Amino acid sequence: MKKGILLVTGRNASQAVEEYAGKFPVRIHSCSENVAALLSAKGILEELSGENLDGISMIIVPGAVRGDVSVIQEKLGIPAWKGPRNLVDLPFVLEKVSSGMELSAKIPADEILGDEIKKEIEKELDRAYKPDKFSMKIGEKIFLGSGISHVIAEIPDAPMLNKEDIQRIAGYYEESGAEIIDIGMVAGEDNSAKVAEIVGAVRDSTDLPVAIDSLQEREILAAVDARVDLVLSLDLTNYEISDSLDVPAVIIPRDENGKLPKNVDDRIKILENLMGKVENFIVDPVLEPPNLGLVGSLGSYVRFRDEYPDVPMLMGAGNVTELMDADSPGINALLASMASELEIDLLFTTEASKKTFGAVRELSTAVKMAYLAKARKQAPKDLGISLLMLKDKKEVPQVDAQRFDAIKPIDVKEGEESGIDTFEFRVYLEDGKINIIYLRGNDPGLRFRGTRAKDLYIEITKRGLVENAEHAAYLGRELTKAEIALVLGKNYMQDSALF
Structure with a gap:
């Protein structure tokens, strides 16, 4: 009985197909066309007509091949189906067809297996969030060092809010995908007397780890007494309280005068100094806003990661999204991808303004996209999840639109008043x-x-x-x-x- 599978692909993808299909009994036919998406059923048939297909029980062509490929089966007498459009889904598809599942000559395999592929993606992400090995633990739920970034969502100016608002925001952040809730304090004020109550309000609304965002020593110590799970931040003005901390602390490159140097070398020196003074730390070289040092500050992240590949790191995405009048989904997608390349463990954001509504959800989606893309060694596209909100990936043809071409259109006037008020x-x-x-x-x-x-x-x-x-x-x-x-x-x- 024929059991072999023939995988048809373009020349450019043949090596990748071989890697993804390695454990399955397949033969690979690399067509003369470089790009798989440019293949056609007719072209594939011409190439296979002179091939020895003994032992082949099915032919799987790229899912991106245009049109119906059933002509291949009609001419060769071997079932011919469309595989997935994304090579990363090929092992799952091969596993299904090896178990007896039939695919389609018209519909890509990933569309047929869409729900099952999504479940596999969920399992993959779950393994990343709950790894067997990790470099640091925050609270009982967050494990750093597995290759995926974790989202910290800040409740800005928390001391100015009542308990109900704090709980509402914390609950909303959790629903949006936040993994750590950060209590943002008011700069220049000492609200240490309110810290325990605020921490309690957050704890009452979520089981997520809680962080305190303050440079005030009294506020930080009050938060530690209230059993927060993470401290943001220590620098050369307040590091001496680190001996009183029993939780991880984020260190930032502010000098003894509370100033943040622009020079990459100076930032790295301060961070290295703090690394020798603080025992349990996460490094944040500080991402600057656009046009105010963004590119240069990225250099600090690159340099630090090159020199310290295993040290946990944090990046503040909110410094970019809040200080730029542009829609945040694309910005968050780009920042998460950069963070993934740099193996940043924590991404910090907030929704402090109308324009960043939804930023936590966007960043949560973006880190998943970035992780999956990195695991698949591909660009963050065609992953089954996306941040496309106002645009679409592909043009959808207007069905039967040509039927109406003969009807003369009535060109309506622009700006015509309707003649009605807002009525009732x-x-x-x-x-x-x-x-x-x-x-x-x-x-x-x-x-x-x-x-x-x-x-x-x-x-x-x-x-x-x-x-x-x-x-x-x-x-x-x-x-x-x-x-x-x-x-x-x-x-x-x-x-x-x-x-």
Whole structure:
């Protein structure tokens, strides 16, 4: 009985295919075309027609091959299927077909096995977060040194918040993927008397490790007494309290005068000095904001990692996202990838402004992308997870659009007024929900609340509150805008453009 599998690939990927398929009984046919995605069923058939296919029970072509490849089976009499689009999924696909699973001549294997591949990714990430070997432990849940970065999320100016707000933010950060909750203190103030209460509030809302972010000695010691799991930060102005700490501390290159040198050599010298004075430390060379030393400060990370490959490190992503008027998903993706290359153990961020809403979730996703890409020795794309929020990877063809080409279009005028006012509805966002007030005269009559435009629209129309088609179009437009604003964390104003 034929048992062999023939893997067809482009010339450029043949060595990688051989590595990924090593333990399986396969033959590899490297086509004359360099790029696998440029192969066609016809071209593959022409190449295989002169090959000896004795012992081959199935042919698997790259998942990126265009169109239907069933013609290969029709001509050669051997099942021909599309494999995965990403080579990293090849071992899993080969394991499935070796167990008797059939694939498709039209659909890439990773689409067919999408849910199972996602489960394998989850297992891989779980192993990274819970490694057998690690260099440092923070609390009972965070293990450094496994190759994946861990996200610290700061509650900014925590002493100025009430208990309910602290707990709300901590819970939100945990839901967003944070792994350590950091208590941000107020610079220039001594709020040591409030520290124990703040730590208790965070502990009541989450089981995650808790950190204190302060340079004030009294605040740090109060936090240690309250059993925090990590201290941010020690420098040459306060390192002497390190003997009183029984938890890891982040060290930063501030000198005796509280100044941060710009020169890479000076930063490294201060850090090396502190490494000789503090016993249980994590190094943060300090990432500067864009246009204020970002590139130079990155040099400190590169130099330190080259000289100390095994020392735990932290990088402050929030220094970039908060101090740059640009959408944060792409920034976080880039920072996480750089951190992965440098084997940074901890990434620090916050959501201190409207524009960085969602930054914790973004960074949590970004570190997973970076880890998976590094493990697969590839760029952070085609991983099954992404931070594409406003754009798409590929153009989706408009189905049957050509059928309507013969119909003469009516070109509408831009800026035409609808002729209606906001009629009976007021739409606004509050507490993470879309709110709609239905007015009877000048008095509020009904209030609707939800998160999806469709659900709200159905409820409103079911009650007979929409008078005509023009009102229906208006309400549908405003509710859709509100839902998009809610998802993206943007401001919503009724009758105003969203972008």
